[in-house]
Amino acid sequence: SQEFDFTDNSHRRFNPLTDSWILVSPHRAKRPWLGQQETPAKSTIPEYDEKCFLCPGNKRVTGGSNPKYESTYVFQNDFAAVKTDQPALEVYNSGKDTLKDRLIKVQGVRGNCFVICFSPKHNLTIPQMEIKDLSTVISTWQQLYNDLSKQAVEEKKPFKYLQIFENKGTAMGCSNLHPHGQAWCLESVPSEVSQEFKSFDKYKHAHNADLLGDYVKLEMEERTRIVLENDSFLVVVPYWAVWPFETMIVSKTKVPSVAHFTDKQKNDLASMMKQLTVKYDNLFETSFPYSMGLHQAPLNATGDELNNAWFHMHFYPPLLRSATVRKFLVGFEMLGEPQRDLTAEQAADRLRKLDGVHHYTENL
């Protein structure tokens, strides 16, 4: 009988972080695509746009105006999904095991939302920034993390978890081209994060080790999914990746949060972010869209929350075959299980082989 061929035969892989499976159908990459075409980012974007709500000195959506900032700039989101001031929600429970008691679970959520303009330049994306300026972005994340932790303690603000992320490109719902990230701070740990903490905990009980610590060791042994590496971080296409060129930047040693970084680690992360996103742009010679974000310890974490936390970043980029053809995670993926059209190893291989020089910066 024939041998199982991972580059052609369908299989499912288990994601120990989310505790769920992914269907891999590598032969499917061959089917023709007649569906929606994405619009690649324009190649001529000015350094300053007078109509942009985020450029230095410009009017904001809600009135006010931005200072003439010269480096990374943070402000409160004008359309925050969560706010500090709202009435408390008393949790209803009749105590009589009614249908409502059984089925309706709800919590009030307070918090605060911030926008982080990476630089004053309207056209400068992460792959085009200097490493030292990316370090400044990371310093800004650290400062937010520390400030909000302090406000939680000293001013009793409802801040428990800080979700830092970036939506890049119109394909990922970004509504303003000026390169920026966001930071949403909530009084509850969001679902995805609390699921990871559950998995960390389960793994520690089973193996007396850290899930991501072991995973880093395994990837360094196998080396088939590593895209980039330096002293402090590994960039891998995780074994259980869902998006075609999904990656994870994971610290080699246990660091609970961005605020716990040494200067060396900060610099090493800036370097990995730059190198990875340059590869992404080079892959399809386009300003590569993605959503990315940090997973780390909750603010003021102690005990297991602090001990089990292991800093990492997820990059979820939608493009599959070219600057205009993306992967859709739709019918089967939403109702059945996520499905991908190439293996993690194939994706890692392609990314690994790409140049580290931003090839077409001049054309952008």
Next chain:
Amino acid sequence: SQEFDFTDNSHRRFNPLTDSWILVSPHRAKRPWLGQQETPAKSTIPEYDEKCFLCPGNKRVTGGSNPKYESTYVFQNDFAAVKTDQPALEVYNSGKDTLKDRLIKVQGVRGNCFVICFSPKHNLTIPQMEIKDLSTVISTWQQLYNDLSKQAVEEKKPFKYLQIFENKGTAMGCSNLHPHGQAWCLESVPSEVSQEFKSFDKYKHAHNADLLGDYVKLEMEERTRIVLENDSFLVVVPYWAVWPFETMIVSKTKVPSVAHFTDKQKNDLASMMKQLTVKYDNLFETSFPYSMGLHQAPLNATGDELNNAWFHMHFYPPLLRSATVRKFLVGFEMLGEPQRDLTAEQAADRLRKLDGVHHYTENL
């Protein structure tokens, strides 16, 4: 102190089917949208398109050609994600608790994939079909379910779960406009479905009742999230809906699968599907995109799998504000938790009030 206002204040709601939380930020619907615009479906699509791979009599992508079919037509997917014939995958385990044993879990997945053309007409979507023709679509689902169940037993085919779904519209990754659904049959129960079965089981142990049975009763008491109703089915915007106008069609009594329907139930489902999708089209006066699918008992189910199964369909439509503005579930949603911009009750109210007549069929 002020009262908590569910139509304005942020809160999270628990989804007992997926065992996770959703963030609801109703005030956010007010923010301006400057991002990607969707392309609505063209309003002049011919009844027959000579270039379509799905129209009767036409050439298929891989050679062959379609019969001159006159009703619902099923064929095997030319680019199936899973296949019946592939080598078996021996599950690796050294038995020594190595890193690989701990972290790499993989299974081979065999199965079969089908395409179901709803009708010969290239431009006839579900809301525009006659109820009797929608009954024929449902009969086709029943026949597939029964045939594949039989093949699993009699021919020992690797068929365990049949996931029936439709991706409608280019925004939902549909690559061929000719109205069609799909059916993927796999040897494993997909993640989303097995999560629901876990939840059904847990609920039964806790309350000695069916989760969806109780939920139907609750919705019929509260009536704030019901969109449509007939003798056999309820259409609700679930309390924990993620997509702006997400709905669930749920049977009022326990029916394990589409194959267990009476003729009355088949007709009632056809009627709900028609009425719901007409409302969807009327909402933003466009051919409303969505992914939808059936959740039901595995093939040849017995024991808990049969006893806990409760037929329902999920509709996941992306549009938020108009024919061109969709909700993006991106950065915060992917890394933190799903977030929505209006409450389930607000969405249900809008859908409920819409006309049941397809207003603009003539313009399509």
